[in-house]
Amino acid sequence: MSASKKTMTLNLTDTEMSALEDLCSKKELSKTALLRQALRLYQLVEDRIEKGDKLFFEDKEKKEKAEVMML
Amino acid sequence: MKIEFTKDWCMSMAELEADAEIGAGLVAIDPVFNGETVAVKSAEESIVAFSRFVQLARRNRGLTIEALAEKADVEVFELVTIEEDGQYKPDLRTVYQLANFFDVQRANLLQVAGLIAAKDTHIINEAVRFAARSESVAALTAEERAALDAFVSVLSEQK
Amino acid sequence: MSVSVSNVFLLNAAAGKAEPAELLHAITDKQLADWEAEWAPELLSSLQRLHRTGVARARWPQSRHWDWRRKATALQGMLAYPGFSVVCAGVTQGMMILDVATKRCRILSQGGKNLVYVWFVENAPWNRKELFDPPRYRGVGSILIRAAIELSKDLEFQGRIGLHSLPQANSFYANTCGMTDLGSDPDHQGLRYFEMTPEQAAAFIAKGGKT
Numbered sequence: 001m002s003a004s005k006k007t008m009t010l011n012l013t014d015t016e017m018s019a020l021e022d023l024c025s026k027k028e029l030s031k032t033a034l035l036r037q038a039l040r041l042y043q044l045v046e047d048r049i050e051k052g053d054k055l056f057f058e059d060k061e062k063k064e065k066a067e068v069m070m071l
Numbered sequence: 072m073k074i075e076f077t078k079d080w081c082m083s084m085a086e087l088e089a090d091a092e093i094g095a096g097l098v099a100i101d102p103v104f105n106g107e108t109v110a111v112k113s114a115e116e117s118i119v120a121f122s123r124f125v126q127l128a129r130r131n132r133g134l135t136i137e138a139l140a141e142k143a144d145v146e147v148f149e150l151v152t153i154e155e156d157g158q159y160k161p162d163l164r165t166v167y168q169l170a171n172f173f174d175v176q177r178a179n180l181l182q183v184a185g186l187i188a189a190k191d192t193h194i195i196n197e198a199v200r201f202a203a204r205s206e207s208v209a210a211l212t213a214e215e216r217a218a219l220d221a222f223v224s225v226l227s228e229q230k
Numbered sequence: 231m232s233v234s235v236s237n238v239f240l241l242n243a244a245a246g247k248a249e250p251a252e253l254l255h256a257i258t259d260k261q262l263a264d265w266e267a268e269w270a271p272e273l274l275s276s277l278q279r280l281h282r283t284g285v286a287r288a289r290w291p292q293s294r295h296w297d298w299r300r301k302a303t304a305l306q307g308m309l310a311y312p313g314f315s316v317v318c319a320g321v322t323q324g325m326m327i328l329d330v331a332t333k334r335c336r337i338l339s340q341g342g343k344n345l346v347y348v349w350f351v352e353n354a355p356w357n358r359k360e361l362f363d364p365p366r367y368r369g370v371g372s373i374l375i376r377a378a379i380e381l382s383k384d385l386e387f388q389g390r391i392g393l394h395s396l397p398q399a400n401s402f403y404a405n406t407c408g409m410t411d412l413g414s415d416p417d418h419q420g421l422r423y424f425e426m427t428p429e430q431a432a433a434f435i436a437k438g439g440k441t
Contacts, residue, residue, distance in 0.1 A: 047308065090365050093370065
């Protein structure tokens with residue numbers, strides 16, 4: 001983790017911004033913190049998918065797995 | 072991210088921490104030392120090892136699932152399910168056929184597949200260990216081969 | 231990419247004095263090399279010393295070391311899995327890998343919020359009283375837990391952390407760290423799961439007095 005940070009501008013549609021604000025509110029995170037978290041998650045998902053793994057959601061009660069289609 | 076640790080803080084906490092053990096996480100488990108105190112795995116966990124074993128043993132022979140199904144005379148669909156679903160309990164006949172094909176003791180493979188009760192914890196522990204050591208990547212790595220060989224020798228043990 | 235370093239101090243038990251050390255905000259090849267060349271041999275020989283049992287050496291999962299190195303190498307560069315290490319006298323004294331993306335709080339009052347999960351933390355064998363008496367350095371655990379807390383704050387997770395403690399470390403996490411014990415976790419080989427709230431995190435830092 002280097003100390004320096006780079007700044008970028010992000011253009012979002014109204015719907016996207018609305019979704020972002022809802023998430024931030026629910027998770028009590030700033031927009032920056034949330035989007036950085038999203039990046040971490042995205043990188044790790046991509047890494048697994050590239051290795052040939054599949055992403056699943058599991059229904060807790062039924063113990064059934066449904067694949068999240070990753071294109 | 073910058074963290075400032077004062078000498079006083081470090082020393083105060085060092086006194087409080089004293090000689091405490093601090094290990095956390097499964098990977099920090101010491102061989103033997105912690106291994107004994109960790110709960111013995113249930114049949115459910117070893118089924119994952121069964122799934123991995125079939126997959127690795129198949130790939131080690133350079134076979135596709137279809138080819139293995141044909142050679143071992145088992146259903147393709149069941150083989151796919153065995154390899155994809157780590158919780159799937161296979162058919163008795165299928166395990167018999169696979170044990171014969173891979174040349175391991177039937178009783179041992181049946182225990183790992185969760186079809187008969189484990190006679191001793193050794194097989195199950197080794198199965199869990201094998202499952203942890205094996206990962207599904209395209210080509211069998213030297214480490215995977217070593218893991219597979221070790222597990223095969225366990226499965227070949229006669230009681 | 232350069233590695234951030236924080237200056238810390240360990241207590242040299244024999245000398246009874248503070249010794250300067252470094253907290254690296256990473257696990258580098260140096261740590262992996264130390265783990266294999268310095269830690270592993272000491273660990274195995276002290277286990278051998280302590281456990282003259284009938285367990286054949288061939289049955290010891292020594293390959294676990296290879297898995298760890300491969301896993302740690304695979305995690306390099308992954309934003310979701312930052313590492314920290316403590317180095318003193320040119321040797322790695324402690325290591326920790328965190329998961330900052332996939333885990334959520336289990337304490338009900340925390341409402342499923344994000345936390346920093348300590349995937350793995352370990353002290354060098356010569357710092358462990360179980361293996362070496364007296365241990366060489368003290369304070370590695372506190373420094374690493376503080377690092378996890380500070381990262382949690384930096385990520386806006388308010389200092390929340392969670393971990394599965396090894397049996398011998400339950401007391402450290404329950405008492406010294408003041409974490410909440412949520413009990414034995416059947417999905418995690420029965421290890422006890424501990425979690426720290428923002429208030430507990432602040433209390434832990436305050437415990438050391440002058441920050």
